[in-house]
Amino acid sequence: MEIKTPLYDCHIEAGGKIVPFAGYLLPVQYKSGVIAEHMAVRKAAGLFDVSHMGEVIIRGKDALDNIQMLVTNDCGRMIDGQVRYSPMCNGEGGVIDDLLIYRIDSEEYLIVVNASNRHKDVHWMKSHLQGDAELVDISDETALVALQGPLAESILSKLADASKLPKKYYKFKYNVDVAGTSCMVSKTGYTGEEGYEICCKNEDAVRLWELLLKAGKDDGLIPCGLGARDTLRLEAGMPLYGHEMDEEVSPIEAGLGFAVKLKKENFIGKKGIIDRGTPTRTRVGLKITGRGIARENCPVFYNDKEIGRTTSGTHSPYLGYPIAMALVDVNVSSVHTELEVDVRGRRIAAEIVELPFYKR
Amino acid sequence: MSKEFLFTKTHEWVQFLDDTTARIGISDYAQSELGDLVFINLPEEGDEVIVGESFADVESVKAVSNVYSPVTGTVKSINKNLLDQPELVNMDAMDAWFVEVEGISDKGDLLSEEEYKKLIAE
Numbered sequence: 001m002e003i004k005t006p007l008y009d010c011h012i013e014a015g016g017k018i019v020p021f022a023g024y025l026l027p028v029q030y031k032s033g034v035i036a037e038h039m040a041v042r043k044a045a046g047l048f049d050v051s052h053m054g055e056v057i058i059r060g061k062d063a064l065d066n067i068q069m070l071v072t073n074d075c076g077r078m079i080d081g082q083v084r085y086s087p088m089c090n091g092e093g094g095v096i097d098d099l100l101i102y103r104i105d106s107e108e109y110l111i112v113v114n115a116s117n118r119h120k121d122v123h124w125m126k127s128h129l130q131g132d133a134e135l136v137d138i139s140d141e142t143a144l145v146a147l148q149g150p151l152a153e154s155i156l157s158k159l160a161d162a163s164k165l166p167k168k169y170y171k172f173k174y175n176v177d178v179a180g181t182s183c184m185v186s187k188t189g190y191t192g193e194e195g196y197e198i199c200c201k202n203e204d205a206v207r208l209w210e211l212l213l214k215a216g217k218d219d220g221l222i223p224c225g226l227g228a229r230d231t232l233r234l235e236a237g238m239p240l241y242g243h244e245m246d247e248e249v250s251p252i253e254a255g256l257g258f259a260v261k262l263k264k265e266n267f268i269g270k271k272g273i274i275d276r277g278t279p280t281r282t283r284v285g286l287k288i289t290g291r292g293i294a295r296e297n298c299p300v301f302y303n304d305k306e307i308g309r310t311t312s313g314t315h316s317p318y319l320g321y322p323i324a325m326a327l328v329d330v331n332v333s334s335v336h337t338e339l340e341v342d343v344r345g346r347r348i349a350a351e352i353v354e355l356p357f358y359k360r
Numbered sequence: 361m362s363k364e365f366l367f368t369k370t371h372e373w374v375q376f377l378d379d380t381t382a383r384i385g386i387s388d389y390a391q392s393e394l395g396d397l398v399f400i401n402l403p404e405e406g407d408e409v410i411v412g413e414s415f416a417d418v419e420s421v422k423a424v425s426n427v428y429s430p431v432t433g434t435v436k437s438i439n440k441n442l443l444d445q446p447e448l449v450n451m452d453a454m455d456a457w458f459v460e461v462e463g464i465s466d467k468g469d470l471l472s473e474e475e476y477k478k479l480i481a482e
Contacts, residue, residue, distance in 0.1 A: 017395075034421040035396045227395070227422050291443075293399050293419045315398035315421050322399070344417075344424075 005051035006143050006205040014223050022115035024052040027225040037228035038317040041191050042358075044220030045149030047212055048229055050197070051205065054118030054139040059108040062131035067101060067109055069268060070125055072251055074261040078103040083170040083186055086259050087251040088121070089269025093276055094247035095254065097121050098239065100188060102172055110184070112144075114241045128268065143205035147212060147221075148195030148232075150360075155216040156196055160185070165196070179211045190229060192236025192358055231314050234323060237285060237356030243296055243312045244283055244325055250276055253327065255283035255355070281308060282330045285355040286341065288313075288322035290348030294341040298324075301340040301347065302332045310341060316357060323357050324350070365454065366430070367476035368468060373454065374430040380464045382431055383457040386418065389480045391453040394420045397446040402438045402458060409433060409461055411468045416458055418449070427458065432466035435459050 002025045011018065016027030026049065029037060040046045058067060067075050073086035084101045097117040102110040113121045122137050129135060147156060156165060159179040165187075166173050172186030184199040200208055213221060230240070239245055245254035250273055252260060262270065288294055294313040299306050313324030324341070332339075335354055340347040365373045371390035376382045391397065399419040409415040414426035415435075437460045442448055449456040471479065 028422065029395060033396045035398075038421075231421055291399070292401065293424070295424065315419065317421065 005049055006202040007049045007051060007209050010206060010209050011049065016225060021226055022052055024115060026052060029225040029227045030223050032222055034227035034231060035317045037222060037224035038231050040220055040222045041149045041193055041224060041228065041232055042318055045147060045151040045155055045216055046224035046228065047221060048146040048224050050146050051143040052115035053144050054113040054115060055142045056111045056113060056122060057108065057136045057138055058111060058133055060133035061107060062133045063107050063109055065131065066129055066133045068264065070128060071099065071101065072260040072267055072269060074264050075101055080105050081171055081173060083172055083188055087256055089251065089272065090247060091268060091272055093250045093269045093272030095245040095249060095251055096124055096247060098241055102186065104174055117241060141202055142199060143202050144197060144199050145209060146189055146195065146197045148189045148191040148193050150194060151219045152195040155219055155221055158215040159211055178208060181208055190238060191232040192356060193360055231317055234312055234314055235316050235318055235358035240312060250279065253279045253281050280330055281327050282333050284326055284328055284333050285353045285357055286324040286326055286350045287353045288324060288341065288348060288350050292343045292346065292348045293322040294324040294343050299342040300326050300328055307332050318358055365473055366470035368428065368430045368470065369479065370428045372428060372430050374470065381460065381462045382464060383460050384430060385457045386427060386449065386453055388453040391449050394418060394425060396421055397449050400442045400446045402443065403435050405435050405437060407435045409435060411466050430468050430470060431461055431464045433461035433464040436462040
């Protein structure tokens with residue numbers, strides 16, 4: 001049985017095409033369609049319901065020590081109001097999930113996890129907690145919306161005191177008054193554009209959603225579904241759990257080495273990652289130059305030899321041609337390498353290109 | 361000869377130009393369910409198509425779907441415009457034919473427009 005987010009009725013009213021996703025009923029697109037929604041975010045602004053994401057609080061005197069043990073990135077020098085991205089690994093160095101860690105204060109952290117991994121993550125984190133630290137899963141009481149696009153700041157400033165909003169990427173403000181509602185506002189996102197993620201209580205979500213849409217109407221703000229969320233993150237070269245990484249893939253292989261701090265004293269998965277040695281495969285971006293669209297799990301060939309598989313792929317609405325990400329042999333991973341991808345039995349030409357595909 | 365449209369349960373349309381020649385496309389309902397089309401893979405002229413078997417595929421941003429032939433015959437011509445402008449199907453699905461088939465020797469269970477409307481209303 002799928003769960004409805006607090007914004008479900010808003011999606012129906014706006015003509016959202018509802019699909020089950022990670023146990024939630026969410027719109028894959030609205031009336032305007034994936035391409036128009038995608039382009040709204042690139043050119044103006046889009047509003048996403050991401051209430052399915054899980055939110056977990058870890059608090060206590062030993063909160064930081066526990067987080068340091070759980071994640072691969074180093075959270076030791078974070079300051080209040082800072083956000084950090086990190087994979088969380090199992091003992092073998094495979095990725096359990098990728099997370100955002102928000103430092104509220106030195107003894108309280110908010111962690112945002114993927115909806116599909118929420119229960120697994122909570123179980124894993126709880127079973128590894130030590131000392132003075134408690135974990136509270138607040139996902140069911142919490143709504144999250146993402147306002148993304150070049151006009152996001154001017155739209156949000158109509159409802160909130162601009163001086164109270166976070167200014168820099170990966171910073172957040174707790175307790176911001178957005179049109180009379182207390183929200184946590186972070187300058188984060190999953191689209192490759194400027195924008196905010198706004199966290200509030202379930203009961204405030206509908207009002208906030210409607211006020212945001214109204215405030216941005218003249219600027220071209222439209223609601224956007226999961227379809228555009230996926231094409232936007234793909235253009236931005238951002239990995240998605242279950243595609244670019246999973247419990248078998250190490251964060252290094254997934255191209256997330258920047259968030260793995262082997263110099264950190266210890267963390268779960270450190271030994272596993274070191275024991276794996278030099279990675280034999282790596283994540284690359286592909287531009288499909290032949291006719292067709294490579295989706296996930298298509299075999300990739302170099303000179304007739306299978307060298308890996310695609311992990312995600314789509315038609316890029318902004319670039320106007322198909323793109324994909326793939327996990328391939330490191331020896332055949334340099335930019336401009338010409339490859340072939342097997343799309344349902346048909347080999348089509350592709351070329352390795354730099355990630356991200358799109359940069360604002 | 362009437363130029364009426366007949367439909368399959370799998371949401372293709374077929375319009376017979378004479379007893380053994382017809383054009384095939386996908387229904388307006390199908391295009392709206394698929395969403396923005398970004399790629400269409402068509403057969404080549406001279407290819408055989410067979411009742412109930414896939415002869416083309418359409419890709420939306422999100423997914424790929426097969427298009428099944430309502431008839432058995434030989435591809436006489438393809439609508440090359442769709443190769444570069446798949447969005448033509450979204451704009452007017454009943455005008456955006458995929459292939460013209462000749463030498464039709466068999467056809468599947470086809471629905472009238474009225475019957476098809478009932479089917480998609482269910």
